Amino acid sequence: MSTVTKYPGTEISEREFSGGDEGLSPGACGLLAAVGNFKLSALLKSAMCLQYRGRTGAGITLKGIYKDHNFYVFHVMYRDQYKVGELESVIESWGVHIVESHEMVPRRLYYEYDIPVIKKYFVAPPTIDEIRYRETIDSEYFYILKQVTKFNKKFIKDARIFSSSKENGTFLTAFELADTIKIYDIEQFENSDYEACLIHLRWPTSSGRGLWWGPQPISVGEIAGIHNGHLSSDKANAMALEQLGIYLHVGTDSEAIFLEVDYLLRNGYSILDIEWIISRKFPRELENMTEDDQKRFKELVSDPYLKKMKMSGPATSIVMSEDEILGFTDRDHLRSFSIGYNSNVAFMASEQRAIVSAAYFLQENLDDIYDPDAGKVVGFSVKNKKIKKLDYGWKRNEKY
Amino acid sequence: MKSIEKNEVVVKKSIRYTEPVKTGIYATGAKHLVKITDDAEEPGRGCVYCGTCVEACTHNLSNPESKTGVFSMEVLYRDSEGNRVLPENEETVFMEKILWINPDECCNCKRCVKMCPQRAIKVTKNPDYHDIGVNLTNSEIINNCLSRASGNSTISSAHLGKFPSKLSEDWIIDAAEILSPQRDHLHEYAGSMDELTLGKRNAKFHCKTPVLDVHMSYGSNSHEAFLARLMACIKLGRPFFTGEGYIHPDMMPAAKHCILQFGSGGYGPWVELDKFAGISMKYGQDAKKGKGGRLQAKKNDIEIALLRCVEALRNLTAPNPQHLQYSIEELPMRVESLRALLGEDKLIGADVYGTAWNFPEIAVALAKAGFDYITVKAGDGSTGAAHIVDMQNRGLNVVYLTHVADLALRREGLREQVSIISEGGILDSFHAFLVLLAGADFTGMGMRTLHPLGCTLCRRCHTGQCAWGITSRPYGTRIDPGVGSEKIVKMIKSFVEDMEGLAAGLGMSSHTDVVGARRFRYHGKDPLLYNTFGKEEIEKQVEEVAVKERFHKIFKTSKDIRFENKDFFSSTLANINGDSLIIDVDADKIDSRSLNVLMKDAVKKGVKKFTLKNVIGQRIIGTGVNAEEINVEGLVGNHSFAFVRNMTVNVVPAKMGKFNVPANAQVGVANTSNPTEMNIAGHVSDLFAAYAVSGTFRVAKSGGVRNLLLMKAGIPREWAKINLEKYAKYTNKQIIEDLLLNYQKRKASLNRMGWHKFIRSQENKLNDRKPPIAIFGLGTERGMGDYFMEYAQGGVGIVLNVVNMENPMGYYICSGMTAGAAYIRGKVTDSQLGVGVRKIDYLTDSDKNLLKKEIDDFLSVFTKIKIDKQYNGKLSVFAELYKNDPEKIFDEFCKIIPVSAGAEKIKSNE
Structure with missing residues (x-):
């Protein structure tokens, strides 16, 4: 499919790309998310004030930019230009059809930055019959999810599919936000039909995966998330997912939290359930809960799988799963987290400063700006740029 | 008795070592030196001859019946002429107190040392015992050989501790710092380990540690x-x-x-x-x-x-x-x-x-x-x-x-x-x-x-x-x-x-975060540990988890079972007739677990008597089913009637159209059971009535291997009456109070009677038990399997041999039996006998009385049942013979009992 083309510059070392055996040393991050009707340029501008919180990686997820067709859109980075062909054929071996592919980064930028080969693919999934023939899965979405995860794990030293949604596009670099905007020409999307945006400015903390693997948002399928912190519960979280057959493809503590939230939403847990599972309650809070609540709480946290999904240690997370965006901190509030919203747009961020400046640049009067209580889950859903604040009892579907 | 004026009596005290019993290489020698200091050596801490050590020491391997261990106190009374007199003799002017020490019996338990009010006792290693040999062949090896050569038992106990623990060195536990902060473990969620459950499915025990x-x-x-x-x-x-x-x-x-x-x-x-x-x-x-x-x-x-x-x-x-x-x-x-x-x-x-x-x-x-x-x-x-x-x-x-x-x-x-x-x-x-x-x-x-x-x-x-x-x-x-x-x-x-502190130091908030986190490494010399925990971090997730395994039918709950079989359940339960229910299994209309659940549901609706028709090998029939009677027509599957109590079980052949289903029982049937009676009109397979506690078992035909394994000596009457219903709602405090109260009562009688009398006072309960009895008729197809009544701890096994098989038994009959007896009709050779038993070729009157009752009952049960033509024919011939001349039948029996009923003497293990 692909012809070998010579890119300028030397290939990126395995160590730089993947972090080598020991990974990068585990810090601080800046998070900003917007949902609803807003202007990207204003948001990006406001995110600049968080740049000081992280300067070795910046990423953006834009929800809705690929909505106008029914293909999966892969953003793939390759460490070694000579392996592109081989790895493309791996992707094709899943039975998918690559409809179109092109480079995402102008050649001239290769002279300026040490960047891997980054390509975009429009991918048509196999038919459902073919999927059933190949795997014990009967959903096109989960088939793609599984293959992407497997690919990323297997070729962790050489490539990463860092965006694989039908709607969203994720853009990552190992540099600052301004560089990310430049490298991917993010301004081109200014007038696209986006309805949510996650921005992450990274100071690497997790024992995760190198310069090119480390940046967030971490996105797979319709899940994308940004996280600030380092979880001491990362092994427990990873094991809970493992036992449910959900695999990490980046392997960081952050990713586990995103996948957990997605799992819980998909399986019909309410926002309150999710809060209880992820943040828990202090024993003394429990004493003051109604009997019914206590019962439900115990039921949830004594489930061996859910029990292991608790988030321990410092964290602010913002997770996007399909049309829902959830933000929360750990129960002890070891990281900052603010929200601000009106009927038109909602923001979640590491600092109020980012929210207020976004509102200012957008000339939006927000109804409310505050730091949610420790461990509280705040959620919004968005459909055609219309937002809804999710109440505690909301659930995506009935548990099956 | 006149009191002795103390100042008139001269008291001499001494501490002396007993003479060694043996000399030579097999003299065990004292492993430890026991020394008691006198007041001259350690003023204020010397022995006062109070005898606490005599009371304290219980160790005496060479003479287990002895009232004393390492220490014994001898007191001699003498008159003015030096003649020994009785203690109360008024002529006593001279008293000699000797504290004897026999260090050979010392095992270094330090009870005497810790009980001595004067701290006068010192127990130390004896170099003469330990300083022999060379590095490679040290005292432990040599003394081990000597102990074996002396014929001592090699049984020992506790933790040998031959090597230092591998867990105590070369391990490091991780710590959290800056990047993910430690938790402050003064607060609730910092390494807390007080909300745990043992068991992860329906069965859970809530643990606080x-x-x-x-x-x-x-x-x-x-x-x-x-x-x-x-x-x-x-x-x-x-x-x-x-x-x-x-x-x-x-x-x-x-x-x-x-x-x-x-x-x-x-x-x-x-x-x-x-x-x-x-x-x-x-x-x-x-x-x-x-x-x-x-x-x-x-x-x-x-x-x-x-x-x-x-x-x-x-x-x-x-x-x-x-x-x-x-x-x-x-x-x-x-x-x-x-x-x-x-x-x-x-x-x-x-x-x-x-x-x-x-x-x-x-x-x-x-x-x-x-x-x-x-x-x-x-x-x-x-x-x-x-x-x-x-x-x-x-x-x-x-x-x-x-x-x-x-x-x-x-x-x-x-x-x-x-x-x-x-x-x-x-x-x-x-x-x-x-x-x-x-x-x-x-x-x-x-x-x-x-x-x-x-x-x-x-x-x-x-x-x-x-x-x-x-x-x-x-x-x-x-x-x-x-x-x-x-x-x-x-x-x-x-x-x-400590553990909570360690978890908090790792930044973990609770037990869940700790389990499996593997935040440690090993850097010692053990290659296995080094290769596993020293080289690299262990992958966070294992690949290719078999996620569907947990949905396997083995984990199905009774709720699932009721849902899946709801039609069969409702139509069957609709047929309850008073306290009886007939369930037509019809070969495969219901599986083993579902049948068990169905029967329990029926019991809840008042059913006490079941008839199961057309059964073909369903397992666990009757287990946990609180019924009075279960009648089965057909083949009984594995582990049926296990643990049943006070239940009558009858298994008879079934006729399904033109097919005859034999009334046989598969492996492990009636294990650990205590039925009123159990009558199986066919063969039973291996391990029938293994661990049977009490009750009567009748098998028309033969049994497989290890029938009546570990048969017990019966259940004490008090156990039959025990009812724990009221304790279900007891709080922990109430339970502790009850336990302490019960113990006070026990201690009071112990103090009153002394240990031996206290124990002997329960002897009547031993004889009040009804040991299990099992009787096998034998089929023409096969004899009894090997290891009949192996390890039996009581009870009676009878092989009636109604088909007159010449050599009806397998090998290792009653091997390892400690109590009870087997009665076998037919030829049993010595080579067929198991270890530790002997054969007696005549019966006493009490043996005959026992057999008579059992044979009568056997015949009255099975002569009425149509088993098969050949068997029924042989049975009626036998019945006739027995009726006419029971003595002749009794004469054909031999009895097998354990040889040694007592205990072997425990010799020193070292």
């Missing part, structure tokens, strides 16, 4: 030590593991805290089982690799025999294998049977020894069989009695084994279906924490629990002479169970506080 006690039996422990441990467990909020000796009736208020162990000996009356927290199957133990439990005859006193339903004062050696589970497919069958018995909310666990190569397979097999927890018994474990070679053979490291089991279960997607308890050589909180990090949900500390009660590891548990009263029943009152339990609680809480 991750450090559990281990299985130690009533019998291996004294009443007081056992009670102290039990109360400590209640106070700590953790289950109490009973070991394989059941629990004393006085302790029944605590049943809901107890997990009973089913060892290969199957000891116990097995009543009120659904009131307990669960059952642990003991498959192995590190301290006696591949061996069954042992209780020396001396420790098997009347009270123990009542509890275990065996004869008293016999060595109890449980067989090495668990005979009902020889292979993997028998594990789920066993769990199915226990689950049927206990219900879904009771725990079923497996205790296994950590094997060298196939441990992952074992762990997975247990999880797939449906066990709720697996106890990994790793190297450096302890025991109350085992051969020294087993203890010296160090098993695998507990951290390693935990890791192996955890990974194996994770790969199978079953890790969150089963809890792991890891134990063996856990010496302190650091070790306990390592084990949790390696993937265990819980850890066990057994030996550690005994230190607060006095254990100093003198390793004389098996002798029954423990001076601290931990493993010696007569001296048990040296322990105050109330105080002892408090000390255990303090110790465990202190250990757990």
